[in-house]
Amino acid sequence: MLRLPGFRVASPTTIAEAVAALAEPGARPIAGGTDLLPNLKHRLGAPTVLVQLSRLPLRHVELRDGALCVGAGVVLADLAEHPLVRTHAPSLARAAGLVAGPTLRNLGTLGGNLHLDTRCRYVNQTPLWREALGGCLKSHGDRCHVVPGGQTCVAALSSDCAPVLVALDATLTLHGPAGARTVALADYYRADGTAHTGRAAGELATEIRVPLAPGPRRETYVKWTVRKSIDFPLISIAMRFDLADDAIAAPIVGARVVVGALAATPKAVRKLEPVRGRRLDDPATADAIAALVAAQCKPLPNLPYDADYRRAVLPVHVRRGIAALVAAEASHG
Ligand SMILES: Cc1cc2nc3c(=O)[nH]c(=O)nc-3n(C[C@H](O)[C@H](O)[C@H](O)COP(=O)(O)OP(=O)(O)OC[C@H]3O[C@@H](n4cnc5c(N)ncnc54)[C@H](O)[C@@H]3O)c2cc1C
Ligand code: SF4
Secondary structure (H helix, E strand, O other), X not given: OOOOOOOEEEOOOOHHHHHHHHOOOOEEEEOOOOOHHHHHHOOOOOOOEEEEOOOOOOOOEEEEOOEEEEEOOOEHHHHHHOHHHHHHOHHHHHHHHHOOOHHHHHHOEHHHHHOOOOEOOOOOOOHHHHHHOOOEOXXXXXXXXXXXXXXXXXXXXXXXXXXXXXXXOOEEEEEEOOEEXXXXXXXXXXXXXXXXXOOOOOOEEEEEEEEOOOOOEEEEEEEXXXXXXXXXXXXXXXXXXXXXXXXXXXXXXXXXXXXXXXXOOOEEOOXXXXXXXXXXXXXXXHHHHHHHHHHHOOOOOOOOOOHHHHHHHHHHHHHHHHHHHHHHHHHOO
């Protein structure tokens, strides 16, 4: 049996109290605990105090100032079912509904999902296992087993919601000792699996804002896992298409494709400009996007599945995701 290390728990009821509690050296926020507690059982981190966020007023979902505003404490099960989320950010509702399984979605929060620790087959193991291998850059060692000779940890961000929110141009508001600040999620993640977010010491995330679409839009999230019930993504792709009018056959006026579960940051696919003016229901469009994804995204042997296979099927899932968007429209007449 894996045991938790010793720590104290603080239970603030206001954001100001939470910020004060997080000022203590070694303090760490905990929301649902569905990622943090298993990691602590593996001795990935040793906080002195866990600052519990569950009593904070961070569970709102509302439309405000042209954006869908979601409190960081909203649990994934509620996010997946909320009518405002399903209407204004259906790919976010879909991603939240695909995280883990129902019990974890009842506890896990959006804030925790965006701050999920990075994962790697060489570090999400018991301390004995890791030490037998001599550790690694993320665990008391000086080498990387995924990229031999690599100087930076490429453990993967396996959050289902992060790529979707980057694709939707979402922002994140954080409160900390220096007050509140808002950052674009696209700029929040760093290419270092040992410290992959821009969260400053003592900060906690409070709200996620998704700008409302300025016009007709289609969006989706594709997740592939071996077991359908509870796995982290092995392939994940968020896609957003802004259209000239509200028909699936309308010309595309803007496209955003973001791939997750590669390394420590969601990867925004570049050079999508040629897709503008094309139609989603033209298979050549999906082929062009799949080719760009395949050229720019190379799954690494950091997750517990064959990297060559993941590379090979990544463009397949892009095409399937777009085909499903088109087919859903056809089935609704
Ligand atoms: C078996 C299993 C399967 C899983 N499958 C998936 C999956 O398929 N997809 C997926 O995305 N996740 C998966 N998870 C991970 C996890 O359940 C979810 O990501 C969940 O959303 C984490 O939220 P939480 O509130 O439980 O976070 P916690 O565990 O409480 O926290 C996670 C991290 O976020 C930090 N944190 C929490 N809230 C805040 C905040 N407001 N501001 C700043 N930092 C914060 C914590 O300090 C910690 O570092 C799985 C976990 C398990 C155990
Ligand atoms: S990517 Fe390399 S450094 Fe990072 S956790 Fe995996 S083995 Fe360790």
